[in-house]
Amino acid sequence: MITLDTNVVSELMRARADPGVVAWIDSQPADEIYLTAVTMAELRYGVARVPEGRRRTDLADRLQRAVEAGFAGRVLPFDDDAAAHYADIVMGRERRGLPIAMADAQIAAICRSHSAGLATRNTGDFVHTGIDLTNPWQTTPAN
Template sequence: MSWLVDTNVLSELTRRAPDRRVLDWVAAHADDLVTAAPVVAELLYGVARLPAGRRRDALSLAVVTLLEPFRGGRVLPFDEHAAVELAAVRVARERRGMPVGDVDLMIAATCRAHDVPLVTRNVQDFVGTGVQVVDPWQGP
């Protein structure tokens, strides 16, 4: 079974002292982890918007290193199937009065298109999307 890791999970891994529960969860599922193109975009944007300097350089290296295991097919695309899923998710959330940001919509749609659960701390952002969500900060 594959697990799609969200931006906040991958970001946690770049911290000086990552949460032990997240480290343990990721280690236990390392061979089954995938991510999504919008997650990669968020990570790269987060680095690019920092002012030039040592902090940005260090974070850039950390993100490149972090993403290395996902190369070669472990970054799921936002494709035509995901676009169809995005429309369904957006309508469902709007009808419930629960709008959601574009990137989270793309991530949810990618999960649905590839039938994979999402690993994130932001559980509430994905309520009503039809995506199974796991919060590694909650522990086993």
């Protein structure tokens, strides 16, 4: 099981997505790819920031279709189990002098609670969180 970080989903929604990222996603079993509720919140916030108009409506429609078609039943929540992992992740990073954004810590906690990896361009934001990391722009695992 692998979850997609916000930057991966955003890239895949672009009109001219990076061919390496597209090839990477195409090589993954579709039923093994998940999103987190935190990623959904970030994506929806990103759409809401676009000024009202045709572009915003188009982005909102594309996001809704992608989630309904591609991730129905595969959006992982931030629940009690993830909350326990969250505390461990934040403290572990603090001990190393590595602050972590709340949303990133929540995403990492959700991944840990489901023994899932994370695909992200920002692997540095997730080191020392106890999850397997993959950068689809590099297509080599990072930890």
